[in-house]
Structure formats: C-alpha cells, structure tokens
Amino acid sequence: MNDMSPNKAEREAKLEGMGCKRKRVEDARFTQGKGNYVDDIKLPGMLFGDFVRSPHAHARIKGINIKKAMKVPGVLAVLTATELKGVNLAWMPTLAGDVQMVLADGKVLFQNQEVAFVVATDRYAAADGVEAVEVDYEALPVLVDPFQAMVKGAPVLREDIKDKTEGAHGKRKHYNHIFEWTVGDKDLTDAAFRKADVTIKELISYHRTHPSPLETCQAVASFDKIKGELTVWGTFQAPHVIRTVASLISTIPEHKIHVISPDVGGGFGNKVGAYPGYICAIVASIVTGKPVKWVEDRIENLTATSFARDYHMTAEIAATKEGKVQGLRVHVLADHGAFDACADPSKWPAGxxxxxxxxYDFPVAHVAVDGVYTNKAPGGVAYRCSFRVTEAAYCIERAMDILAQKLKMDPAELRMKNFIRREQFPYQSALGWEYDSGDYHTAMKQAMEKIDYQRLRAEQKRKQADFKAGKTREIMGIGVSFFTEIVGAGPSRNCDILGIAMFDSCEIRVHPTGSAIARVGTKSTGQGHETTWAQIIATEIGIPSADVMVEEGNTDTAPYGLGTYGSRSTPVAGAAIAMAARKIKAKAQMIAAYMLEVHEDDLQFDIDGFRVKGLPEKFKSMKEIAWAAYHSVPPGMEPGLEAVSYYDPPNMTYPFGAYFCVMDIDVDTGVYKIKRFYALDDCGTRINPMIIEGQVHGGLTEAFAIAMGQEIRYDAGGNVLTGSFMDFFMPTAVETPHWETDHTVTPSPHHPIGAKGVGESPNVGGVPAFSNAVNDAFGFLGSTHIQMPHDYWRNWEAAKSLGLVK
Amino acid sequence: MIPGTFDYFRPRSVAEATKFLHKSKNASVLAGGHSLLPMMKLRVAAPSALVDLAGIAALRGIKKVGGNIVIGAMTTQHEVLASALIAKHVPLLHEAAQLIADPQVRYVGTLGGNVANGDPGNDMPAVMMALDATYKITGPTKRRAVKARVFYKGLYETALKSGEIVTAIEIPVPGKHGFAYEKLKRKIGDYATAGAAVVLTMKAGKVSACAIALTNLGATPLLADAAAKALVGQAPDDKAIGAAVAAARAIMDPANDTRGTPEYRKSVGGIYVERAIRCAIAAAAG
Structure with a gap:
C-alpha cells in the first residue's frame, strides 16, 4: 500500500481529476431514458392545472364566467384573480423590483397572459375546463414598438403604477417608463467625442428571442395540511431562492417548505424566475389539499415565460484617425414587456x-439604459449568458466592425490595436469593472494563424471582384468577434437577489471507507455538475472522482446556494467546492501526521494521500485517513471528515475568446452557407475538456440559431407570430455548422482553482461572429449595418435595399 | 396542446369506413395524422370522431398496372422512398419524398394524407399535378376519379365531398423525361418557402412536352400552365426559360408569413422554377 507502485501517472489517472476528459456520469441515466424530471413525478391523488390565456395583447376584462367550466366532468376548481386576492397573491413581486399579475386582474397586458387556472382530476379534463371558461374582453390599443412607448398619448399599460414617478430603480419619465440606469462619466465622454478625428453611430438592435429549453417550465406542489408543510418539485435553476420567495409571499415558514429540483432538461435562464404556474399550483394544492401538477406546453413556454434580449442599442465610438478608440457612448432602449421580470441581481436593472x-482599452465611456413597458410577455432573462452580457458583446463587436469599415481598416487589426494589454491586468474599465486576467493578443494571434486569416481575406477579395464582374451571385463574409464576458455573480458588495448575497456553497462528507458525498448550492440543468464537481474534489483531496457522489437541487439537504445561471456555477460554487475540500484536506493532514507520528508540517500532499518529506515510503492514503477519521482521531480532535464552505467571491471572472465565422450568401435567394466556424475559448483552468467542448458546441448552436433566424416576433396587434418550433428557428443537426474549437489558458488569479466558467461564452461570442460575417459580406457593397436575425428573406431584403436584386 | 374528446373508429374495409363517415356528423379521416393531430391539439380541429384508415390493408402498397403506377393512399412516404418501382418509373416522386420532413415523419406520414389534406405547404400535390396523376375516390355510394390538376379548390378545400376517401393515386408512367423538384426550406421538417416540380420531354433540341407545378406559392398548389406552354416547342434557351419563369411568377400569390414577404417568396419562387427547369432539361437531354 505504501510503496511507490502504481506509479505517479497511474495514481493520477485513477483519480480522474481536473483536466481529465471524464465521461459524464449523469449520461448513464439520461441516455437510457431513466432521468427523473418534474413530469415524471406522479403522486397519489394528484390533480392537474391548466391556464385560460388571453388571446388579446391588451384588453380590459369585463367578466369571467366559470359556470360552464365547473360543470365539465373532472373540473374541481377555477382560480381567478378574485380567488387569489383572498390569499393576497393576485400579484407577485418580480426579481427586478416590480410586481406582476399572477392571474389577470382587471386587464390583460400581453397575448397568452394567464387569466384563470383550471384544476381538474386529469390533464384532459383541465384542458376541457379551460375551453369552457368564458371571458368577456374589451380590446384596448396595443403598444408593440418600444420606440413608441414613451410618446405622448401612448396607451397606458400599467394602470396600477401610472401615477408613480418613482420606480424600483429611481425616477420614471413616463407612465410606460420603468427605469433609467446610467454609468460612466458623461462629461469626459462627451469631451472625447468633441475632440475625436473619427466617430461612428449606429442603432444596433438585438431582437427578442427565447431560451426555449427542451423541457418547458413545470411544477408539482403538494401541501400537507396536517403538518403545514409545502413541497414543490419544479424546474428551478435556483431552488433555494424559490424556497425563500415562496416563504415570503405565502407566509409559510421557510423550514416548512421543501423545494426540489429533480433532473432539469435545460434552463438557459428560462428557469430562474418565478412564474404564475408555480404560484397557482401551490395555491391550488393548498385549496384542494391535493398535489397539483402544472406543465407548460411549447407554445406557452415560447409566448409567456421569459423572453430574452429585445435591446435596442445606439452605439457611438470616438477614435483617432489611426484607429485608437477614445470614447464609447451607448444608449439602450430596453423592451421589458408588460412587467419588469428581468432575472438580474437586484441592484442591476440592466444587468x-x-x-x-x-x-478594448476605452479611456472613457458612458451608458444610459431606458427600460419601457410594452404589450409583450415579461422576462428579459439571461439566455445562456451573464446578465445582458450578450447584448453588450454584440453591441461592441458590431460597433468595432463599423468603425473598422469607416477607417478602411481590417477589423482584426483594429481589435489588436485596441486590446487591453496583458500587463494592464487587473484592469479597471471605464465603466467600473476590474477585469481579473487576460491575454487577448496571444489568443487573437493564435486564432488568426489557425484559420489562416490573411488567406481568407485574399479569397474574399477575389470573390468580391468576381461578384462585381458578374461572374458570381455569391458574396463572402468573414465575421470577427473577440468577446470578454463577465460571469460568476457575484461578490456580496455588489450582487444580491432580493437581499440575499450571491455566494455559493458546498458541503462534503467523506465516509469511513473513503468515498464521499458532496452537496452543492447550484443546480445542473445539463452542465454536467455531477461529473465536474467530483473532479475538483478528486484533485483537491485525492479521492477518485468515481467515489464522489454529487447531489444538488434538494433544499432540505443542499447548503443554501443561489443556483445555476450567468456561468456562475464554476466561478462561485466551484470555488466553494475547492475551499470545502481544502478544509477536509487540512484535517486529513492532521490525522495523517498523527498516524505517521510526525508533525503535520513534515507532510506533503502527494496525489492521493500524504507523504513524509524526505521519507517517501512513509505514506498514508486518503482512504486510510478517512477510516482513521472515524476510528482513531488525534486526542482532542472531533471525529468525522466533513466540511462546509460558503464562498463569497472577491471578484467576477472574465472569460474571453476569439471567434471567426466564414460565410457565403447568395444575394438572389438570401440563402447562406456557413463555410467555417472557429472558436477559441479562454476560460482559465479547464476542469473537463470534453464537457467544455460540449458546452461550446451547444452554445454556438444557440448563437447560430439566434443570429440566423430565431426570434419572438409580434405583429402590430401584439400577436406572437413565432409561437412554435415551426416558426421559431430551432436548428437540427442538419442545419448546424461544423464547429472548430481551440483554447488558451489564462487562469483567474483570484479563483482557488483559476477557473472562469465557459458555458455561456459561445452564445455571447458566437452571435456577433455570425452577424459580423453577414455584415462583412455586404460591407463592400455599401452597407454599414444590417439588423439581426439574418434569415434568408431578410438577407434578400438587405440585398434588395442595396440594389442587388434583379 | 390537449385535444378535446373524440371517438376513435378503426374500420377493416373502405366500405366500413365510408359508411361510418357518412352517418357521422363531424368525423375526420385519420391517415398519418401529422397535420390533423396538431390541429386537434390546438383545438383548431375538433372532430367528433377519427376514422383511422391504418387497419385497411387494401389501402397500402405500390404496383404497376398497365401503363400506370398505382399507390395505395395509406402508403407511407418511407415506403415510396424505398420502392424500386417508384425509383424506376416515377423518379420525381422519389426525389420529392426525400425533401418531405424528416425520417420519423416519413415513417408515418402517408401519400394519401399528403395529397388529400389540401394544405398548400404539402409537397406531393404539386408533384402529382406535374405528373398528371389521378386520385381514386370512394364515397358512401359510388366511386369516382378526379385529376390532381382540378382537385384543389382553395386553402384546405378540395374536390372531396363529405364521406369520401382518397383510396389510391394513379400516375401515368411518363416516357423518357427529365424532372426536378426544387424546394427552398428554412430547416429540416419545414414546409417550403417555395417549391417547384417540373416534368419535361425533349425532342430534337426542343421541349416537346412540359408540366410545371408550384408548392406553397398560393392558397393551393398551382399548375403553372402558361409557364409550361412558354417552353413547349422552344429550344430551352435563356429567353424561353425567362418567359416560363415570368409566367410562373405571374400566378404566384404566396402568403405573408415568417418564411418571408410575398415579394420575396415570388422572387425566390421564380428562381426555384428556373432551377427546376434547368435541372429537368439537363436530365432530359442526358
């Protein structure tokens, strides 16, 4: 046991620790159809709820008649706002400091808004009941265009707050205005623009889309009247926060609420907030004394629960004629829909x-964001990105291209000229962030070499000449994107959700035989935490990752955590895991010292145990130490080998990457072909390269979808035109391009293991790469900016507006 | 996405099916169900009963009868794709079936359902028009046959009368010909943004016969008769093809939907007609 065989490499390999392409342990059940999702939960006597939804985008409710519905066989109850008022739940608080109707109270403000909740003995009876509820609507003028929200005479949407001049984030300028948020030095920025050789200004819109996880939002609520306890199984990315919110609004004491996230089939930000379906299922369970299940269908998911983006950004850059940026000014008009239900940290209305x-090294910058109400679904969630980071990355990456075009400079060269240099880190940005680490020039150079950037530009020149000579109807675009993310919310000094600091947590218990269970405050929705968390522990304390069980999502057993979104799991919980493991390791070292009869300072950790310095044959494995922890601890020491860590990160982390997209577009049909897509990611320390690659593939596929066609589109009457996968672009394997992945490693200096998080980078960096490719293709024909999404017919419209269509 | 209550009837014969359909007030015929069931789940369609034709063996199969290929209405798209008879005699059908939805849908979706539904987004109607197919129809009292070219009356409106079922599709085997089905779609599984089927014969460097039909470019599938006439008797040069494309565009009246504006769909519709013509000419000449 204590000899040197097996050798070091074999012992390391056996751990399957950090850096190992360990196969995902959760896939054993997922690939065999043995996952346990909310809809798999079946309780005795369980009832089913279904919503009556508004066909109107804006209407007054003159009356709701439930008589016929109550006669439908199987229907037991119909909840409306009237019933919910009895328990003070007709409205609920949102994470953004607003309130939201749970069920329509007097009026509806968006199409498919929840109007009544029908509870029945089975799913079919509930749907029949929904059909039988009669609602008398009086249509009101509809406000769809956010640019019309604050004009004089615009329809009054939120009558409940129309006279309030003060909102959750300061002064309101108009009855449809939610907040204005500004940051940066306006005077200095304006001065930079006055002095600038060159300026650009462009309205860059990031259209409304939706996270659309494979599994829609759903919950089962079960209230035990005898014990006064409520159990809620739900598709929650942040189960502890749901428990606290449920306690605050229901007045059930928090210790009597059990919130459980079982397996969750994708979140992408869609499952962070609280929805009327959860509240109604809970109320219905309390009213009926039976468990109540609510499961959203795809149309409901796309049209009612949490859109993303809808940011209209007017970006301006000031620069010298040599292309050195001098200032950035951005105004954002943010369409929040009918209620401000953004899932941002509470102090950050624009994330x-x-x-x-x-x-880029901007000496000065100023940002102002105006949030407005419209007759659209509420939300504004971070769809596979940290809060509003993808909007920001799209804005700056598009604007840099526009500047390059104006300066007649190569967009990659312009970026190189303006990158924050390696020696400037930690870097204070003009808008208040401290970037932890980065090496942008190295990453960009590596990426440009790998794709042979100069050769691609030469090929593009030839194709442009051919196009102008009438030899081809295809144009070629090269999209450059170099993004910096800000993830890992976050430090308690500036990040909280409803007052709860955004720390995260881990509890590890090492069992006598040397295996362990780790419970973490996050909740995997597909990221593979059961695999990667065990790898961190394996490397930190020398127990094979196969011997570490990871458990998340049960608020009774997991330590309090803020959940999984904004790429925060690895930066925050990953750190908590390492810190808890180090507490275990410290105690193990004391036990080993006692066992080996040396001072603990004479020991050094060696892969899977402790060895006496200078006496390599004197060794105790973690397995032996674990047994000793329950058998013969040093005098005065408590037995056991457990630790808990709550980690409050000192800073965010700043992953970055260089993405390139090469695309051909047929100007006559608008049909595009993605020829190449290369993604270099730097997420600091890499825990599991295979999972990273999978994450990058998934995120790039979403970025492809968003940039090239995926949108939630409304007509002028506020009707959703893209309410199913027929029209909401969800690419299949056939449409999805081939991804080339690459990496550099610049560890985070403040994170215990140097990891930064990666899951969202490809979405954040991918969208501008695709959009820049389209814009780059059309650029030589005189266009400066074409709005997303770039689906076939819009590409054709772009070609037509440039006079290219015959 | 939960349908209302309905009765389910699975007859063993066509006679049994038509009898049931006739006496039932608001029953629907169920073939593959890929159009009907989603409509029922949305409660846009609420039939009192479904008459499932899956149990009628006589409605399946592909055979050659004299100069015709006869395809049972309940034959799946997959069976069409797998049929050597089809590949040999009506290769256009093979080509078009490949462009329908995805394998899972093609295993269940039927040829009869595709042609009888009256959805302009379905691919087979235009193909059948181009091939001058005939639909065999059985009603409660009599049988009749209707040409595909006159079957489609409006959006989801066909020549089928209450109680009638399309039982088979009869396609005259064309002689040596060129063909093509060109379809623009946004993704696998999508209906056409624009689609064009072309069947033509060349003789001595000139087009001697031609049929062109269009998918999803109007409220019904469209037979582009004038477009075909513009080619017949002509050497297929740019001018003749241009005239055919212009004639095809002139009858297009596509919907404004998320696939694009009518202007775009007409523009791209013309391009796909041109591609199909050129492809068919090349095949006919080869």
Whole structure:
C-alpha cells in the first residue's frame, strides 16, 4: 500500500481529476431514458392545472364566467384573480423590483397572459375546463414598438403604477417608463467625442428571442395540511431562492417548505424566475389539499415565460484617425414587456451591460439604459449568458466592425490595436469593472494563424471582384468577434437577489471507507455538475472522482446556494467546492501526521494521500485517513471528515475568446452557407475538456440559431407570430455548422482553482461572429449595418435595399 | 396542446369506413395524422370522431398496372422512398419524398394524407399535378376519379365531398423525361418557402412536352400552365426559360408569413422554377 507502485501517472489517472476528459456520469441515466424530471413525478391523488390565456395583447376584462367550466366532468376548481386576492397573491413581486399579475386582474397586458387556472382530476379534463371558461374582453390599443412607448398619448399599460414617478430603480419619465440606469462619466465622454478625428453611430438592435429549453417550465406542489408543510418539485435553476420567495409571499415558514429540483432538461435562464404556474399550483394544492401538477406546453413556454434580449442599442465610438478608440457612448432602449421580470441581481436593472467596453482599452465611456413597458410577455432573462452580457458583446463587436469599415481598416487589426494589454491586468474599465486576467493578443494571434486569416481575406477579395464582374451571385463574409464576458455573480458588495448575497456553497462528507458525498448550492440543468464537481474534489483531496457522489437541487439537504445561471456555477460554487475540500484536506493532514507520528508540517500532499518529506515510503492514503477519521482521531480532535464552505467571491471572472465565422450568401435567394466556424475559448483552468467542448458546441448552436433566424416576433396587434418550433428557428443537426474549437489558458488569479466558467461564452461570442460575417459580406457593397436575425428573406431584403436584386 | 374528446373508429374495409363517415356528423379521416393531430391539439380541429384508415390493408402498397403506377393512399412516404418501382418509373416522386420532413415523419406520414389534406405547404400535390396523376375516390355510394390538376379548390378545400376517401393515386408512367423538384426550406421538417416540380420531354433540341407545378406559392398548389406552354416547342434557351419563369411568377400569390414577404417568396419562387427547369432539361437531354 505504501510503496511507490502504481506509479505517479497511474495514481493520477485513477483519480480522474481536473483536466481529465471524464465521461459524464449523469449520461448513464439520461441516455437510457431513466432521468427523473418534474413530469415524471406522479403522486397519489394528484390533480392537474391548466391556464385560460388571453388571446388579446391588451384588453380590459369585463367578466369571467366559470359556470360552464365547473360543470365539465373532472373540473374541481377555477382560480381567478378574485380567488387569489383572498390569499393576497393576485400579484407577485418580480426579481427586478416590480410586481406582476399572477392571474389577470382587471386587464390583460400581453397575448397568452394567464387569466384563470383550471384544476381538474386529469390533464384532459383541465384542458376541457379551460375551453369552457368564458371571458368577456374589451380590446384596448396595443403598444408593440418600444420606440413608441414613451410618446405622448401612448396607451397606458400599467394602470396600477401610472401615477408613480418613482420606480424600483429611481425616477420614471413616463407612465410606460420603468427605469433609467446610467454609468460612466458623461462629461469626459462627451469631451472625447468633441475632440475625436473619427466617430461612428449606429442603432444596433438585438431582437427578442427565447431560451426555449427542451423541457418547458413545470411544477408539482403538494401541501400537507396536517403538518403545514409545502413541497414543490419544479424546474428551478435556483431552488433555494424559490424556497425563500415562496416563504415570503405565502407566509409559510421557510423550514416548512421543501423545494426540489429533480433532473432539469435545460434552463438557459428560462428557469430562474418565478412564474404564475408555480404560484397557482401551490395555491391550488393548498385549496384542494391535493398535489397539483402544472406543465407548460411549447407554445406557452415560447409566448409567456421569459423572453430574452429585445435591446435596442445606439452605439457611438470616438477614435483617432489611426484607429485608437477614445470614447464609447451607448444608449439602450430596453423592451421589458408588460412587467419588469428581468432575472438580474437586484441592484442591476440592466444587468452587467456596462461590460460593453468589451476587450478594448476605452479611456472613457458612458451608458444610459431606458427600460419601457410594452404589450409583450415579461422576462428579459439571461439566455445562456451573464446578465445582458450578450447584448453588450454584440453591441461592441458590431460597433468595432463599423468603425473598422469607416477607417478602411481590417477589423482584426483594429481589435489588436485596441486590446487591453496583458500587463494592464487587473484592469479597471471605464465603466467600473476590474477585469481579473487576460491575454487577448496571444489568443487573437493564435486564432488568426489557425484559420489562416490573411488567406481568407485574399479569397474574399477575389470573390468580391468576381461578384462585381458578374461572374458570381455569391458574396463572402468573414465575421470577427473577440468577446470578454463577465460571469460568476457575484461578490456580496455588489450582487444580491432580493437581499440575499450571491455566494455559493458546498458541503462534503467523506465516509469511513473513503468515498464521499458532496452537496452543492447550484443546480445542473445539463452542465454536467455531477461529473465536474467530483473532479475538483478528486484533485483537491485525492479521492477518485468515481467515489464522489454529487447531489444538488434538494433544499432540505443542499447548503443554501443561489443556483445555476450567468456561468456562475464554476466561478462561485466551484470555488466553494475547492475551499470545502481544502478544509477536509487540512484535517486529513492532521490525522495523517498523527498516524505517521510526525508533525503535520513534515507532510506533503502527494496525489492521493500524504507523504513524509524526505521519507517517501512513509505514506498514508486518503482512504486510510478517512477510516482513521472515524476510528482513531488525534486526542482532542472531533471525529468525522466533513466540511462546509460558503464562498463569497472577491471578484467576477472574465472569460474571453476569439471567434471567426466564414460565410457565403447568395444575394438572389438570401440563402447562406456557413463555410467555417472557429472558436477559441479562454476560460482559465479547464476542469473537463470534453464537457467544455460540449458546452461550446451547444452554445454556438444557440448563437447560430439566434443570429440566423430565431426570434419572438409580434405583429402590430401584439400577436406572437413565432409561437412554435415551426416558426421559431430551432436548428437540427442538419442545419448546424461544423464547429472548430481551440483554447488558451489564462487562469483567474483570484479563483482557488483559476477557473472562469465557459458555458455561456459561445452564445455571447458566437452571435456577433455570425452577424459580423453577414455584415462583412455586404460591407463592400455599401452597407454599414444590417439588423439581426439574418434569415434568408431578410438577407434578400438587405440585398434588395442595396440594389442587388434583379 | 390537449385535444378535446373524440371517438376513435378503426374500420377493416373502405366500405366500413365510408359508411361510418357518412352517418357521422363531424368525423375526420385519420391517415398519418401529422397535420390533423396538431390541429386537434390546438383545438383548431375538433372532430367528433377519427376514422383511422391504418387497419385497411387494401389501402397500402405500390404496383404497376398497365401503363400506370398505382399507390395505395395509406402508403407511407418511407415506403415510396424505398420502392424500386417508384425509383424506376416515377423518379420525381422519389426525389420529392426525400425533401418531405424528416425520417420519423416519413415513417408515418402517408401519400394519401399528403395529397388529400389540401394544405398548400404539402409537397406531393404539386408533384402529382406535374405528373398528371389521378386520385381514386370512394364515397358512401359510388366511386369516382378526379385529376390532381382540378382537385384543389382553395386553402384546405378540395374536390372531396363529405364521406369520401382518397383510396389510391394513379400516375401515368411518363416516357423518357427529365424532372426536378426544387424546394427552398428554412430547416429540416419545414414546409417550403417555395417549391417547384417540373416534368419535361425533349425532342430534337426542343421541349416537346412540359408540366410545371408550384408548392406553397398560393392558397393551393398551382399548375403553372402558361409557364409550361412558354417552353413547349422552344429550344430551352435563356429567353424561353425567362418567359416560363415570368409566367410562373405571374400566378404566384404566396402568403405573408415568417418564411418571408410575398415579394420575396415570388422572387425566390421564380428562381426555384428556373432551377427546376434547368435541372429537368439537363436530365432530359442526358
């Protein structure tokens, strides 16, 4: 046991620790159809709820008649706002400091808004009941265009707050105005623009889309009247926060609420907030005394629960004629829909949009964001990105291209000229962030060499000449994107959700035989935490990752955590795991010292145990130490080998990357072909390269979808035109391009293992790469900016507006 | 996405099916169900009963009868794709079936359902028009046959009368010909943004016969008769093809939907007609 065989490499390999392409342990059940999702939960006597939804985008409710519905066989109850008022739940607080109707109270404000909740003995009876509820609507003028929200005479949407001049984030300028958020030095920025050789200004819109996880939002609520306890199984990315919110609004004491996130089939930000379906299922369970299940269908998911983006950004850059950026000014008109239900940290109404200076050394910058109400679904969630970071990255990456075009400079060269240099880190940005680490020039150079950038530009020149000579109807675009993310919310000094600091947590218990269970405050929705968390522990304390069980999502057993979104799991919980493991390791060292009869300072950790310095044959494995922890601890020491860590990160982390997209577009049909897509990611220390690659593939596929066609589109009457996968672009394997992945490693200096988080980078960096490719293709024909999404017919419209269509 | 209550009837014969359909007030015929069931789940369609034709063996199969290929209405798209008879005699059908939805849908989706539904987004109607197919129809009292070219009356409106079922599709085997089905779609599984089927014969460097039909470019599938006429008797040069494309565009009246504006769809529709013509000419000449 204590000899040197097996050798070091074999012992290390056996751990399957950090850096190992360990196969995902959760896939054993997922690939065999043995996952346990909310809809798999079946309780005795369980009832089913279904919503009556508004066909109107804006209407007054003159009356709701439930008589016929109550006669439908199987229907037991119909909840409306009237019933919910009895328990003070007709409205609920949102994470953004607003309130939201749970069920329509007097009027409806968006199409498919929840109007009544029908509870029945089975799913079919509930749907029949929904059909039988009669609602008398009086249509009101509809406000769809956010640019019309604050004009004089615009329809009054929120009558409940129309006279309030003060909102959750300061002064309101208009009855449809939610907040104005500003950051940066306006005077200095204006001065930079006055002095600038060159300026650009462009309205860059990031259209409304939706996270659309494979599994829609759903919950089962079960209230035990005898014990006074409520159990809620739900598709929650942040189960502890749901428990606290449920306690605050229901007045059930928090210790009597059990919130459980079982397996969750994708979140992408869609499952962070609280929805009327959860509240109604809970109320219905309390009213009926039976468990109540609510499961959203795809149309409901796309049209009612949490859109993303809808940011309309007017970006301006001031620069010298040599292409050195001197200032950035951005105004954002943010369409929040009918209620401000953004899932941002509470003090950040526009999320971390002030990362908009990106990877560039802007001496000054100023940002102002105006949030407005419209007759659209509420939300504004971070769809596979940290809060509003993808909007910011798109804005700056598009604007840099526009500047390059104006300066007649290569967009990659312009970026190189303006990157924050390696020696400037930690870097204070003009908009208030401290970037932890980065080496942008190295990453960009590596990426440009790998794709042979100069050769691609030469090929593009030839194709442009051919196009002008009438030899081809295809144009070629090269999209450059160099993004910097801000993830890992976050430090308690500036990040909280409803007052709860955004720390995260881990509890590890090492069992006598040397295996362990780790419980973490995050909740995997597909990221593979059961695999990667065990790898961190394996490397930190020398127990094979196969011997570490990871458990998340049960608020009774897991330590309090803020959940999984904004790429925060690895930066925050990953750190908590390492810190808890180090507490275990410290105690193990004391036990080993006692066992080996040396001072603990005479020991050194060696892969899977402790060895006496200078006496390599004197060794105790973690397995032996674990047994001793329950058998013969040093005198005065408590037995056991457990630790808990709550980690409050000192800073965010700043992953970055260089993405390139090569695309051909047929101007006559608008049909595009993605020829190449190369993604270099730097997420600091890499825990599991295979999972990273999978994450990058998934995120790039979403970025492809968003940039090239995926949108939630409304007509002028506020009707959703893209309410199913027929029209909401969800690419299949056939449409999805081939991804080339690459990496550099610049560890985070403040994170215990140097990891930065990666899951969202490809979405954040991918969208501008695709959009820049389209814009780059059309650029030589005189266009400066074409709005997303770039689907076939819009590409054709772009070609037509340039006079290219015959 | 939960349908209302309905009765389910699975007859063993066509006679049984038509009898049931006739006496039932608001029953629907169920073939593959890929159009009907989603409509029922949305409660846009609420039939009192479904008459499932899956149990009628006589409605399946592909055979050659004299100069015709006869395809049972309940034959799946997959069976069409797998049929050597089809590949040999009506290769256009093979080509078009490949462009329908995805394998899972093609295993269940039927040829009869595709042609009888009256959805302009379905691919087979235009193909059948181009091939001058005939639909065999059985009603409660009599049988009749209707040409595909006159079957489609409007959006989801066909020549089928209450109680009638399309039982088979009869396609005259064309002689040596060129063909093509060109379809623009946004993704696998999508209906056409624009689609064009072309069947033509060349003789001595000139087009001697031609049929062109269009998918999803109007409220019904469209037979582009004038477009075909513009080619017949002509050497297929740019001018003749241009005239055919212009004639095809002139009858297009596509919907404004998320696939694009009518202007775009007409523009791209013309391009796909041109591609199909050129492809068919090359095949006919080869």
């Amino acid at each position: 971390f949009f002030n990362i908009v200076t990106g990877s």
